[in-house]
Amino acid sequence: MKILLKDTRQLLHDNETERCDILIEKGQISKIASEINEDADKLIDCKHHMVFPGFIDVHVHLREPGGEHKETIKTGTEAAARGGFTTICAMPNTKPVPDNSETLQALLNKIDADSCIRVLSYASITKNLNGEELTDISGLAAMGAFAFTDDGVGIQTADFMLKAMREAAANNKPIVAHCEDNSLVYGGVVHNGEVSERLGQPGIPSLSESVQIARDVLLAEATGCHYHVCHVSTKESVRVIRDAKKAGIHVTAEVTPHHLLLNEEAVKANDANFKMNPPLRSKADQQALIDGLLDGTIDFIATDHAPHAAEEKKAGFRQAPFGIVGLETAFPLLYTYLVKTKKATLNELIDWITVKPANTFHLPYGVLKEGSTADLTIVDLNKSAHFDKKTFYSKGKNTPFHGWQVQGIPVATIAEGKIVYEEGLDD
Numbered sequence: 001m002k003i004l005l006k007d008t009r010q011l012l013h014d015n016e017t018e019r020c021d022i023l024i025e026k027g028q029i030s031k032i033a034s035e036i037n038e039d040a041d042k043l044i045d046c047k048h049h050m051v052f053p054g055f056i057d058v059h060v061h062l063r064e065p066g067g068e069h070k071e072t073i074k075t076g077t078e079a080a081a082r083g084g085f086t087t088i089c090a091m092p093n094t095k096p097v098p099d100n101s102e103t104l105q106a107l108l109n110k111i112d113a114d115s116c117i118r119v120l121s122y123a124s125i126t127k128n129l130n131g132e133e134l135t136d137i138s139g140l141a142a143m144g145a146f147a148f149t150d151d152g153v154g155i156q157t158a159d160f161m162l163k164a165m166r167e168a169a170a171n172n173k174p175i176v177a178h179c180e181d182n183s184l185v186y187g188g189v190v191h192n193g194e195v196s197e198r199l200g201q202p203g204i205p206s207l208s209e210s211v212q213i214a215r216d217v218l219l220a221e222a223t224g225c226h227y228h229v230c231h232v233s234t235k236e237s238v239r240v241i242r243d244a245k246k247a248g249i250h251v252t253a254e255v256t257p258h259h260l261l262l263n264e265e266a267v268k269a270n271d272a273n274f275k276m277n278p279p280l281r282s283k284a285d286q287q288a289l290i291d292g293l294l295d296g297t298i299d300f301i302a303t304d305h306a307p308h309a310a311e312e313k314k315a316g317f318r319q320a321p322f323g324i325v326g327l328e329t330a331f332p333l334l335y336t337y338l339v340k341t342k343k344a345t346l347n348e349l350i351d352w353i354t355v356k357p358a359n360t361f362h363l364p365y366g367v368l369k370e371g372s373t374a375d376l377t378i379v380d381l382n383k384s385a386h387f388d389k390k391t392f393y394s395k396g397k398n399t400p401f402h403g404w405q406v407q408g409i410p411v412a413t414i415a416e417g418k419i420v421y422e423e424g425l426d427d
Contacts, residue, residue, distance in 0.1 A: 008046030054086025054375030066095025272320030307396020
């Protein structure tokens with residue numbers, strides 16, 4: 001299909017914009033010019049819209065197989081497309097876990113059949129995520145596993161993480177880590193601090209995260225492994241990562257939109273839509289995350305999209321599962337509350353959700369140039385909306401952002417030259 005985007009604007013590196021036309025043919029961007037006059041199968045009038053490289057999210061829970069009542073590959077990728085994402089990476093905490101060649105191949109086949117955008121699959125570090133037996137990292141890497149993680153649980157022993165990093169490094173694959181020392185969690189469900197005291201709920205100390213990161217960066221130094229830290233949430237973690245980078249250790253890190261925009265003061269009594277792991281931390285932690293993102297200590301933003309069924313989240317803070325959805329809220333939230341408030345520039349935001357995740361994991365995406373894969377997100381930066389969770393494409397409606405006023409809405413997403421989402425375009 002030949003698609004011509006007319007009269008759009010692309011973002012330049014100095015935050016200026018440039019008007020252009022973009023021609024898409026055979027899944028690639030074939031031409032970008034000030035004016036293109038060619039016949040096309042579809043002409044899209046973009047005079048009110050910006051065009052960006054398709055967004056990339058390396059931290060998504062699609063729940064299938066085993067959790068189809070929460071999300072499926074089909075609904076999760078449709079939600080991602082609506083949010084402007086053209087590449088997402090699926091975490092392996094499914095049932096069964098992709099911890100061997102058979103389950104990984106079955107998952108890859110299902111992704112190929114049901115996804116409307118590009119989905120790269122993680123494989124687990126340990127069998128059944130039990131932290132006791134290493135998977136065949138070499139074999140799974142050869143099959144196309146994106147990277148290795150036991151996201152949802154931390155690797156508890158240094159010896160085991162050392163073995164995993166050695167294997168990953170030998171296969172030129174990253175270890176992507178959920179950092180949580182179970183001996184320091186104490187059954188917590190919220191941040192250990194003001195909110196745990198106010199709600200009378202057990203708290204999760206910051207130390208449970210930062211102490212494991214400190215251990216792991218030294219293991220990464222010893223093995224030469226690329227060590228990537230998931231959803232950083234504490235100021236101590238930021239400091240450890242900053243020091244490790246200064247020491248030349250190959251460590252990268254991500255932060256979520258909710259940890260950037262919320263802190264423990266937002267947590268409402270017994271509303272599990274504010275229950276996530278890691279939890280919302282203090283104001284000082286929130287500011288450290290923003291500072292770390294701005295100075296490059298934290299490399300990029302990932303959503304940790306974690307859908308759950310409504311009845312599961314109604315169980316209250318103690319019993320409800322951790323996690324919130326994020327694919328359909330990420331860009332409008334970040335644009336409205338980081339860029340519009342001048343905490344960050346639009347250029348920085350686009351880098352954090354396109355260029356930097358692509359560069360971190362050596363993905364050939366996240367660029368807008370002639371000859372590149374035609375992954376594009378078209379956004380109306382002037383369009384405003386109130387989030388209504390009932391309209392989410394995701395099966396998960398678990399969000400603390402329901403009702404929030406936002407600006408900057410993705411109106412179309414093109415993945416490998418195919419329109420996979422459109423709403424509000426002028427044809």
